[in-house]
Structure formats: C-alpha cells, structure tokens
Amino acid sequence: MSLRVVERLGLADVMTLANAVVGVVAMAAAVLGEVELVARLILLAAVADGLDGIIARARGGTAVGPYLDSTADIVSFGTTPALFVFAAANSAWGPLGSEPLLFAAAAGVAAIFVVFSLVRTALYTVHVDEDENRPGIQNTLASSILAAAYLAGLTAVPALLAASVVLSVLMVAPVPYPKLAARDALAMGVVQMGAILVPTVAGRVLPRALLVAALAYLTLAPRFYWEE
Numbered sequence: 001m002s003l004r005v006v007e008r009l010g011l012a013d014v015m016t017l018a019n020a021v022v023g024v025v026a027m028a029a030a031v032l033g034e035v036e037l038v039a040r041l042i043l044l045a046a047v048a049d050g051l052d053g054i055i056a057r058a059r060g061g062t063a064v065g066p067y068l069d070s071t072a073d074i075v076s077f078g079t080t081p082a083l084f085v086f087a088a089a090n091s092a093w094g095p096l097g098s099e100p101l102l103f104a105a106a107a108g109v110a111a112i113f114v115v116f117s118l119v120r121t122a123l124y125t126v127h128v129d130e131d132e133n134r135p136g137i138q139n140t141l142a143s144s145i146l147a148a149a150y151l152a153g154l155t156a157v158p159a160l161l162a163a164s165v166v167l168s169v170l171m172v173a174p175v176p177y178p179k180l181a182a183r184d185a186l187a188m189g190v191v192q193m194g195a196i197l198v199p200t201v202a203g204r205v206l207p208r209a210l211l212v213a214a215l216a217y218l219t220l221a222p223r224f225y226w227e228e
Helices: 011-031 035-059 063-091 100-127 137-151 157-170 181-196 203-226
Strands: none
Touching: 011 035, 011 063, 011 203, 035 063, 035 100, 035 137, 035 157, 063 100, 063 137, 063 157, 100 137, 100 157, 137 181, 181 203
C-alpha cells in the first residue's frame, strides 16, 4: 500500500508544511536564545497559516488538509510560543538552571500554553464544523499577540508570563469569534510582514500597529465584527 503523497497533498498542504518548518526553525532559534528572531518567525508562521487557508479556498483543499493544519498549529502556535516565552525569561533573568523558582515559573507558564493550545486544537478539530462560530481565540492569534508585543518593545518578563496565561485560558473561553473578512486579513498580513522585515523602523511602529489591531480584534470582534 502506498501513501501516494504527491497525489494526496495539495498546494495548500505545502504551505501548511512551510508553516511547520518555520515553527521548527523558530524553536531552534529559541534554544540559541535569539528571542527577537523567534518572535519574528512566529509572525512569519502566522502569515503562512493564513496563506494556506486562502489557497485552499481558491484551489480547493484535500482530505488530509485539516489534520495537517491542526498538527502544524501545535508546532508553530503551541510549542514554539511556549519556548519563546521561556527563552525570553531565560534571557532576561539569566540562566534559569540555577534559579529553581524562576525556572518553575517560566517552564510552568510554557507548559500551560502548550496544554491549552493542544486542548483547543483537538476540540476544535473534532467538534466545530467549518461553518460554525469559532469558540475561543485561535492559538495563532494568541501567539501573534505575544510576538508582536515583544517586537513592540513590551519585553518585561512578568508581563509576558501573565499575558501567556490569560491568552491560554482565552483559547478555550466560550466566546465566539468571527473569521476576518478577506480585506481585513490582507491588511493585517501587510502590517505583519512589515513587522517581520523591519520591526524597529520608525520607533517600532509596525509591530505596535499589529499589536493594537490584534488586541482590537481580541476585545471587540465578538460583539462588533459580525456584520462585516
């Protein structure tokens, strides 16, 4: 029996795999302590995640697409952000190996983020149909907020850890979120690419704009975005 890889994977699936590759590269950067690079790569993975959906809608998806997408999300928006937060703590607080309490705090928050991302992804894949309201925030959004905040200059580790816990809980909150309209997703993608390529230009204006837009969607979309 052959897996028939070429026949069963489509262009959207290739973009999904690119998302996972970027996530793995970001994890490697986290191991090396390159915290800002990790933040930029998380945003790049989010761009790839958005593109695979656009490609799937334009050219059609495959049966394996949703499973690949869920798995890639765990890599890029579950494990990678957790390592990002831990690496940020390790960079700011010094080597955590000699600080058991600080190590436990950073590792514990990282574990919380991974667990909630896993739970959200699994429950969403099994129990939420494509045309249903999307309960809880996407792990993509949670990860993008953390990365954009860091690139915007909000690098205080206690704040990053606290935000990670809050965003983890919001992933499974019973609050429905609408999909972004195509024009809004495109505008967000342009700002996101700017934040990736030139995060420090003009006083970090692009990551700050991205952070404001992401927080606006987080707080306002469930109530005000439905008519778009």
